[in-house]
Amino acid sequence: MLSVIEALDLIRDRVLPGETSVKPLSETLGHTVAESILSPIDSPPFDKSMMDGFAIRTEDFAQGAIPLSLVGQITAGESSDSPLQSGETVQIMTGAPIPPNVDAVVPVELSSVENGVVHLNVDPAQLRSGWNIIPRGSNMQQGIEVLSTGSSIRPQEIALLGEIGKANLRVHHRPRVAVLATGNELVDVGEDPGPGQIRNSNALMLAAQVESCGAIPVVLGIARDNRDDLRDKVQAGLECAMLCLSGGVSAGTLDLVPSVLAEAGVEPVFHKLAMKPGKPIWFGSRNDAANGPCYVFGLPGNPVSSMVCFELFVRTALRKFCGDTQTDVPLQNAHLKRDFQQRGDRQVWFPSTLEFEGGKAVVNPVDWKGSSDLRSTLLANCSAVFDAGDNLYQAGELVNVLVWSRPLFAT
Ligand SMILES: Nc1nc2c(c(=O)[nH]1)N[C@H]1C(S)=C(S)[C@@H](COP(=O)(O)OP(=O)(O)OC[C@H]3O[C@@H](n4cnc5c(N)ncnc54)[C@H](O)[C@@H]3O)O[C@H]1N2
Numbered sequence: 001m002l003s004v005i006e007a008l009d010l011i012r013d014r015v016l017p018g019e020t021s022v023k024p025l026s027e028t029l030g031h032t033v034a035e036s037i038l039s040p041i042d043s044p045p046f047d048k049s050m051m052d053g054f055a056i057r058t059e060d061f062a063q064g065a066i067p068l069s070l071v072g073q074i075t076a077g078e079s080s081d082s083p084l085q086s087g088e089t090v091q092i093m094t095g096a097p098i099p100p101n102v103d104a105v106v107p108v109e110l111s112s113v114e115n116g117v118v119h120l121n122v123d124p125a126q127l128r129s130g131w132n133i134i135p136r137g138s139n140m141q142q143g144i145e146v147l148s149t150g151s152s153i154r155p156q157e158i159a160l161l162g163e164i165g166k167a168n169l170r171v172h173h174r175p176r177v178a179v180l181a182t183g184n185e186l187v188d189v190g191e192d193p194g195p196g197q198i199r200n201s202n203a204l205m206l207a208a209q210v211e212s213c214g215a216i217p218v219v220l221g222i223a224r225d226n227r228d229d230l231r232d233k234v235q236a237g238l239e240c241a242m243l244c245l246s247g248g249v250s251a252g253t254l255d256l257v258p259s260v261l262a263e264a265g266v267e268p269v270f271h272k273l274a275m276k277p278g279k280p281i282w283f284g285s286r287n288d289a290a291n292g293p294c295y296v297f298g299l300p301g302n303p304v305s306s307m308v309c310f311e312l313f314v315r316t317a318l319r320k321f322c323g324d325t326q327t328d329v330p331l332q333n334a335h336l337k338r339d340f341q342q343r344g345d346r347q348v349w350f351p352s353t354l355e356f357e358g359g360k361a362v363v364n365p366v367d368w369k370g371s372s373d374l375r376s377t378l379l380a381n382c383s384a385v386f387d388a389g390d391n392l393y394q395a396g397e398l399v400n401v402l403v404w405s406r407p408l409f410a411t
């Protein structure tokens with residue numbers, strides 16, 4: 001069986017970045033840039049005062065302290081082209097442009113003013129040319145690349161693009177992701193299950209995970225375990241950029257998903273991984289000349305398997321599809337809080353809590369009963385990774401951890 005790392009590589013190889021369009025800057029948060037963006041300006045665009053104070057010429061102090069005559073004021077938004085004469089100063093505010101031949105700003109706290117005369121309470125030997133002035137172009141020079149293709153847009157990217165006047169830019173689309181639950185045992189969450197039935201909790205969970213990635217969920221309901229119903233609903237799902245099925249991918253007589261997908265022209269890339277939860281996961285893609293490719297995940301029906309497989313694989317596929325160049329799974333290290341016995345032939349992604357204790361990241365596996373135990377995931381915020389084999393991990397040992405995304409509100 002393939003490993004998680006091998007599966008992630010196959011997904012990254014198979015998934016290609018999707019379509020792009022030009023959007024107003026204010027609508028691009030969370031998108032990925034699909035063009036290289038150069039700065040048309042210097043930043044700051046002029047030599048600028050970093051403090052509220054008095055603009056001076058340090059050369060005036062070469063022979064020692066002198067009183068300065070106050071000849072004006074420059075506030076942010078104004079500008080002054082008049083150079084200072086020897087012995088003159090202007091009051092200047094933070095953000096205001098520096099007048100010609102001024103080379104330092106003395107903070108107002110280090111000065112006193114009496115009858116239009118300014119005295120500086122600074123040792124003249126300490127006055128340095130450039131003090132409290134940020135030179136034009138020192139943060140960013142005209143012509144440099146500020147964002148490369150594939151960077152994602154956070155609030156600070158929006159601000160910088162605003163600063164350079166990039167009101168519209170080319171970004172990758174938010175993809176539509178179809179969610180299709182399969183199973184004769186499923187009823188909608190608003191219904192009372194009869195004997196042998198359970199509520200379809202996976203579809204809502206997967207739709208929420210899709211939303212938490214910034215993609216658009218398209219919930220297709222429940223496909224029954226017969227070829228006709230499954231085929232029809234799969235066809236509808238293939239119109240989206242991605243399709244996530246849940247259930248029907250292991251070895252039961254009604255596990256029809258792999259064969260129905262194959263009939264629908266979805267080319268398998270892998271089926272079954274050496275991981276727990278999630279062993280029977282299926283991944284493939286269909287290329288449609290008219291609609292572009294659809295990437296298909298057959299997620300295992302057990303709720304924790306579906307959830308963890310989404311976090312690892314679907315999220316990675318979405319990142320790649322959305323043009324993001326950062327598609328590594330964001331694993332981090334944490335110290336085990338207690339001894340942990342691992343037994344089994346599959347790598348385990350164990351629901352756990354990650355906390356900071358005494359300045360250290362500490363991870364504690366929760367009391368998890370297995371892939372159907374959704375309840376214990378409510379106590380967890382990450383998966384701790386334990387390799388296959390029979391190993392006693394010691395308290396304090398470093399292990400890999402994958403933090404589950406924590407959305408604030410859906411987009
Ligand atoms: N002989 C074998 N049996 C199983 C194997 C195997 O390798 N050989 N693998 C086991 C593993 S591991 C998993 S995980 C499950 C996954 O099976 P399926 O993906 O085929 O899922 P189902 O059998 O349809 O369902 C499994 C379980 O999850 C419940 N379920 C399904 N859909 C939903 C939903 N939408 N919402 C909530 N719960 C759902 C379903 O009722 C089952 O209890 O297979 C093992 N078997």
Ligand code: MOO
Nearest residue numbers: 277278279305371
């Ligand atoms: O791989 Mo399964 O998800 O252990 O129950």
